[in-house]
Amino acid sequence: MQFSNFIDGGRLAAGGLKDFAAGFVTPALRLGVTGLSRSGKTVFITALVHALLNGTRLAMFEAQARGIIQRVYLEPQPDDSLPRFAYEDNLAAMKGEDRHWPESTRRISQLRLTIDFEPQGLIARNIGRGRLHVDIVDYPGEWLLDLPLMNMDYAEWSASTLATSRKPPRDKLAKEWHAFLSSLSADADADESQAVKAAQLFTAYLARCRADGVSLSTLPPGRFLMPGDLEGSPMLTFAPLDIAADTEIRKGSLAALMQRRYDAYVSKIVKPFFFHHFARLDRQIVLVDTLTALNAGADAVNDLGAALTDVLSCFRQGKNSIMSGLLGRRINRILFAATKADLVHHTSHDRLEAILRSIVSQAMARAEYAGAAIDVAAIAAIRATREARVTQKGEELACIAGIPEAGEKIGGTGFNGETEAAIFPGDLPSDPKEALEGKMEGSLRFVKFRPPLAKDGHYGHIRLDRAVEFLIGDRIG
């Protein structure tokens, strides 16, 4: 036993050394695709990998335009403890007669994409070959909301969650849970059935906050809504109690039980998730479903901004120095992307970018101050619509056309999922402030479009090329 431990230890050390050496020869770039749930992470990753693998023309991707990319391929899964990103399944879902967008992500997965290229430098050209591994991780967006919990203890979290739930628009959605909460005493002896009931009602409240039409974003803890393989685990049976942030908690009380489970949740779930996947990122793209939030109103927009600011403050952003290679790398390029830009006409894209800029202004200022390069773009990783002009009552409207999913409705007209429809989505305001104040509530008309069919094996996109160039372009060539 002792001996095999010794061998395993040696293997580990050799493996670590190998990793270090491998990183020296072929550098790996860890791309963090960050986004709350339903922001389009899975589609973005699938589209990015598909475009690079199939050599889809990306006009602004310099390395491709210069023709120095020799080969792009998927490497066998490097990390044996993580499932591989189901790229082929997601792609298959978007093909054929009953094509649909990929299901929402339920667990974490990883993919390694390798790019072989012709190196440009004199030395590199003669002694080396150009090869870059791009590691991409996909995970349920809900889990991202847990990151701010690392900096809070139970009492603090409890107090702040309860305070938010008592403000409109959440107060109406939390009635049931609040009623049960008032029957609980934090100082009473611990009772498992009460803890379970509280957790259930709290989860139901979170689910209601996320529902269509409300579209709130700040909903930690994320595993309550997307438990992954932890369904029913005792680590998920806790809920906030009505206590102040600086309460002394008595041993053996209900509050103590809740506190123990909260601490376990943070140390056993949140921290490993963060340190394994987010602590070593090189580049980050923050996908934001701005349009849905705008349509849901001012509360949703403000909540989205707050959630993103909280989440992004957990990442290490800034310039890399010689020492940071040893002490842990920083994220030195961050792209804020307003996804689903194909739902509005391209003349509105500048405005969409301006609105996103003001939503994430705090997070952006922080990253910029730390020295990271920042860009904002309205993108659609897969473009499901095309643009059309429709003349109605003598007025020319800039419309988008696509095939809406069956069951979608606009103003009483239903769609059957077969016929194409031209839709006027509405104009975004030129002043982003108006949008933040909720003037857009319900004024945007958009439906869910079916995924488009690939044309000659390639999907259309909006500014995916710009995103690729910004995120990985400087490391090729």
Add this chain to the structure above:
Amino acid sequence: MPRSAIERSTPRRFKWASVLFSALLLLIALWAGNAALALIEDLFSRSIYFGYAAAAAASLAGLAAAAIILREIWGLIRLRRIEHIQSKAAHAINFDDKAAADEATANLRSLYAARADCAYGLKQLVSHDHEIIDPRNRMRLAERLLLSPLDDEAHRIVARAARRVTLLTTVTPAAALDILFVAAQNIRMLREIASLYGGRPSALSTWRLARLVIAHLAVAGGLALSDTLLQHLLGKGLLGRLSARFGEGAVNGILTARIGLAAKAVCRPVPLEGDARETLGSLMRELVSFEESKNVAESKSQS
């Protein structure tokens, strides 16, 4: 434009001098016409065949003169058009302005529409038409597809001219002669670069271009301190010790290369980006490498 700014700042006066010159020119033209007519009449009175021959020669001369004038005007219009594209492109790149980018790319397209060496790039550019690309990036795309092959060619033209000047200065016996040579070579290079980028370098437009190039050099002069150092090292130092004539030749070559780069900046329809601006150093590498010059000779013999 700095010129118009100067015009605006000085009080407008009636330009008697230009009236004088115009009137004199008109007089000379009338005198020439009159003399020609008198000659033709004279010849008609002597023999009808002489008369017809003279009339034919005169009308041919008139036709040629008209063609030259038209070509000059055409060349100037072309130059104006390229300057217009330049300003629109700069605006599009600096302000991400869609209208300017659309106008500049449309103009670029029609400028290069009839050129065989741009056909491939043009085809590529057209295929991007229905994609959504930001104005600044669309400008860069047009630049990459249409102008970067031309940039390479311009680079070769400059290097060739610089080499030729170096050689000629080294072998010409009289100092006065090589001034002429260098001037002629530089003008030739300027015209080649201008027509490469779509200009029609006639006499007047070449004159205007030359003035712009000199202005450009004067502005950029302050930045070229390191180049001057290089010149001292080569001309008066190392090479000068080897051979005084060769040292002078090298200096003239470097001067030509610098004029070539300025000419490129002036003639290119899309302004060069700050970091993409070529330095003399990158050209020097091409100048001194024999392999490159072989390539140039080959490409020249092919074309």
